[in-house]
Amino acid sequence: MATVSSSSSTGESPCLPKRHVVLLGYRGSGKTSSCITITGQEEVPAKQPTKEAVLCTKTLDCGQLLLLDTPGWSLEGGDSVAEGLDEQSSTSAQIRHLCYPGAHVLLLVVPIAEPFTEQHRRGMLERLESAGMHVWRYSMVLFTGADRLWGNGVEEFIAEGGTALQKLVERCGNRYHALDNTSSENSTQVTELLQKLEELVQENEGSFFVINENIQASWPAQMWRGEIRDGMETGEAEVSPIYRSPPRELRMLLVGWQGAGKSSAGNLILGGRKFESGRRTEVSLRRQSHVSGRRVTIVDTPGWDWFSIHRTPAHIRKEIRRGAGLLHPGPHALLLVIPVISTLTSRKRRALENHLEMFGKEASFHTVVLFSCGDWLGATPIEEQIQRNGGQLLRLMEYCWNYYHVLDSTNAARGQDQVSDLLLKVEEMVAQNERRPFLPVMLNEELDDETTCGKCTLQ
Structure with missing residues (x-):
């Protein structure tokens, strides 16, 4: 021996x-x-x-x-x-x-x-x-x-x-x-x-x-x-x-505003209390589970500022990027969590888009807008709510190539079905991207604050 x-x-x-x-x-x-x-x-x-x-x-x-x-x-x-x-x-x-x-x-x-x-x-x-x-x-x-x-x-x-x-x-x-x-x-x-x-x-x-x-x-x-x-x-x-439609494993990164409901969404998708919800997320956390015949891995990240990427502290931006690194070689999808009850202004929309571009210019091709607090809609279709919200939400949908989904964490009866539908949409998005599942994550690069400020000029 x-x-x-x-x-x-x-x-x-x-x-x-x-x-x-x-x-x-x-x-x-x-x-x-x-x-x-x-x-x-x-x-x-x-x-x-x-x-x-x-x-x-x-x-x-x-x-x-x-x-x-x-x-x-x-x-x-x-x-x-x-x-x-x-x-x-x-x-x-x-x-x-x-x-x-x-x-x-x-x-x-x-x-x-x-x-x-x-x-x-x-x-x-x-x-x-x-x-x-x-x-x-x-x-x-x-x-x-x-x-x-x-x-x-x-x-x-x-x-x-x-x-x-x-x-x-x-x-x-x-x-x-x-x-x-x-x-x-x-x-x-x-x-x-x-x-x-x-x-x-x-x-x-x-x-x-x-x-x-x-x-x-x-x-x-x-x-x-x-x-x-x-x-x-x-x-x-x-x-x-x-096995007939890749990817068989799904790696997803939860991103969005502070208090948007990212941790709760992650718990609903993974089918258990994997993340601590109800309190601010300070560091990126990686959890996984078997969901609807797939191995699903999710990283929850700290929330960013509602109005400007420049107002998001550098250490938070770095921590979010580190979260992407926990999904080596990269996430299949960015889940951009937005409360369905939120009103999206021009400033908020631009801040969302600028934050997404931390992951590269093609981040929008890999992003699904995930509406949280779906119970607030009641019987109202999400499409009707998008129209009511006005042009800014429509422009965000266009930016993300109209990939979106609604999660209602209060509806236990539909819990599995709504999660399965989300995973199918993610797989569809990956297929539309010519089966290129990974984002060009720049883990070792820091954002140039001056460049960032120039990109964040708000109208």
Whole structure:
């Protein structure tokens, strides 16, 4: 057994929470390279096949990550799961020892550069499900070789990657991440992965997947001849419709005035009390949930000034931009939250547009106007309210290419339907943008106040 540590401390701090993560996959899938990318350790030999389990540790501000690299599986079969699991039965004991008392997350490593076939999928399922169907609660797909995407989103790769790949991602609860192991300078991709890992840990309430002797048992061959077992799909099962129209994962940024109802809107969309509503948001917060067959991630941001971008403090603007960075590589949509009861003046409209342009000149193509306080409308259609409000609201609608939606947080009966309708509109907007899901977010640039003031000349 081998142990490598990236911590500069002489011992593990007992007060830091530990997160146990195991990398599993076929030989040559990029498990070891991923360990190096995630932990920053170059002591681990990435060029040679992994012969025994290797434990890498990384000390973080909030705790400690224990990342277990394992020997690769053989595509031809014959090796049981925790054998590497590998071809030697001793590997199973190594993994149980190094990962005691269990794993918070199982990362299923899949290389982007190679086709993922039905043989790959069935071999992976046979190994994993020998430990029990609950294994999927702890599983996430880790795509390696993100540099091979050539500028496209990983969602597009999944959509075009075939039924076997799509079924695997769906089996993992639509949890996935892509790593470029050739880039040691892109720390954002690691930060995003760590956030996803922690969210999965919280989703499972901190519980472990216990690796024991049961994981060595393989399913009988006849189980793969079309027989159905305990909720498992057959090879002929249809792919979920969410794979047929990208994006399958939706990342959205809540923006708008102070007190506009952004946090409440985020709670309604995610289906729970994810954000603290009723009080001013000081920092950007990232939360996610599974909604209407999609993995939805939302960042709530501090509110900006009602009348001028120049009156929004620089640290608030920076915090809003940081919020966009939490949705690496960028949000699919900006949700511009406006109370439906608000009267939009020329000054307010220009301030809204100027604030949106913090995200680039094309921000309007990616913005949905989200009207909060929808209960105030009663039976009045939103279109009628827009007409009543006058030309300024119409001009804002034109600026945002007429993408808008109404949320009524008091109508629990329609809660799911109105959220599903919103997500469909966001997906439609992404499709209209030629499936370019990401905004050109300028995270490291500060606004030029003089330029900003010039843009904010109000009539």
